[in-house]
Amino acid sequence: MEERIDELEEKLEQKDERIEELETRLRKYENPHTPPSKRRSGTDESPTSQDDEDDDVRTDGGTPGRKDGHDPEWRSTTDPDEEIEVTCDCCPECGDHFDESVGVSPRLVEEIPDPQPPEITRYNRHYYQCDSCGTETVAAHPDCPDEGQFGVNVIAQSALSRYDHRLPYRKIADRFEQLHELELSGASAWHATERAARAGRCEYEQIRREIQDADVVHIDETGIKRDGEQAWIWTFKTAQHTLYAVRESRGSDVPAEVLGEDFAGTVICDGWTAYPAFSSNLQRCWAHILREAEDAAEKQAEGEPIYHALRQVYVALQARLESDPSPRERADLQRVARRELESLIERSVPDGPVATLLGKIEGGLDHWLTFVGEPAVSPTNNAAENALREPVVLRKIIGTLRNDRGMFVHETVLSLLATWRQQGRNPYEELRRVVSSNEMLSRAHAVPAVETSG
Structure with missing residues (x-):
């Protein structure tokens, strides 16, 4: 009996260790900082046990498609480029001949042209030498790039395939060969993408200047590897612009560098x-603190009334602000809400998750209610979190950035594509524009070679 007890105790100890290991791994994906859209559903039922009519139920409890009562959405149709009359001479059943049709059943079919092979142009660039000063000049053509053998369209499509379609460079090369019979290597696709980034860097800096002058900026950061070492990709987002910055630091020096130390927004x-080390004019994210409060309430009974009180404050403020109160009314709302937060902080609770939560509320007491007094300020940082979704997906694909050149390309192209989409502009056309503009600009500033005579 004692041997059996020892055996069971050993197995129980092993199971406890395994449970602790699994809970540690689970906390990486399910914690207060995990958005609700990424959390598991509250049901433990497996998909195989559900009825057929529930096959489309999402993991977050919702159902796909528009809600009941919404009008359907139809694709807009354009006028056809060509009309073809499709007729029939006889009945396919009995073979009797038709006299004439009794009506028309139209069908619009949209098709794309067959992929075209590349157009190869040889530019015989004549060069000249000045008899007076000995300067050598090479004639330029607007469609002939100053470097490389690939044109504007190849450069733009390479960058778009990498950062919009998320293709590895090897697959980008395969795509060019399959669709256009254009042979290039993965390295060539990388160099074309790098050229697109260099061409768009001036516009990247313009985006930075626009954000520096903004009244409100959403900021967030997430990890990324740089040659296998830890680095961070930061996002700075306004209503019209999104900027990404890849840095090896996660400190206040990054927003100070990007926004400027005298940023007043x-x-x-x-x-x-x-x-808070960078600026005292902050709005802390309510979505984060509410998730942390809910998590604390699940772990400790004292957290339940605190979570409900905190949520009630937030919901009441949101409802009151919908009526667009005057500045004086907003100031009164701030004072009342601050007193309610202070009353939460004063509660006596034992050490644990709830005490940690109250410490966070107290630490950000000056920054929870900025949105009440400033109508343009959002109470949550959802905009910045949404902006990080694309880099997070790319992070899963590329694994690590190799060097400073990779960081440069990554932050530049991501910023350009995100900003153009915000502004309703076509990313492909914009990439072609910046590459073409850069070619013309480089020619305008080119210094001709000078040959000195002996």
Whole structure:
């Protein structure tokens, strides 16, 4: 009996260790900082046990498609480029001949042209030498790039395939060969993408200047590897612009560098310590603190009334602000809400998740209610979190950035594509524009070679 007890105790100890290991791994994906859209559903039922009519139920409890009562959405149709009359002479059943049709059943079919092979042009660039000063000049053509053998369309499609379609460079090369019979290597696709980034860097800096002058900026950051070492990709987002910056630091020096140390706008952010070290004009994210409060309530009974009180404050403020109160009314709302938050902080609770939560509320007391007094400020940092989704997906694909050149290309192209989409512009046409403009600009500033005579 004692041997059996020892055996069972050993197995129980092994199971406890395994449970602890699995819970540690689970906390990486399910914690207060995990958005609701990425959390598992509350049901433990497996898909195989559900009825057929529930096959489309999403993991977050919702159902796909528009809600009941919404009008359907139809694709807009354009006028046809060509009309073809499709007729029939006889009945396919009995073979009797038709006299004439009794009506028309139209069908619009949209098709794309067959992929075209590349157009190869040889530019015989004549060069000249000045008899007076000995300067050598090479004639330029607007469609002939100053470097490389690939034109504007190849450069734009390479960058778009990498950062919009998320293709590895080897697959980009395969795509050019399959669709256009254009042979290039993965390295060539990388160099074409790098050229697109260099061409768009001036516009990247213009985006940075626009964000520096903004009244409100959403900021967030997430990890990324740089040659296998830890680095960070930061996002700075306004209503019209999105900027990404890849840095090896996660400190306050990054927003100081990007926005400028004298930035006077409001920063919407989470609770990371770099933000209060950079600016005192903050709006802390309510979505984060509410998730943390809910998590604390699940772990500790004392957290339940605190979570409901905190949520009630937020919901009441949102409802009151919908009526667009006057500045004086907003100031009164701030004072009342601050007193309610202070009353939460004063509660006596044992050490644990709830005490940690109250400490966070107290630490950000000056920054939870900025949105009440400033109508343009959002109470959540959802805009910045949404902006990081694309880099996070790319991170899963590329694994690591190799060097500074990779960081340069990554932050530049991502910023350009995100900003153009915000502004309703076509990314492909914009890439062609910046590459073409850069070619013309480089020619305008080119210094001709000078040959000195002996």
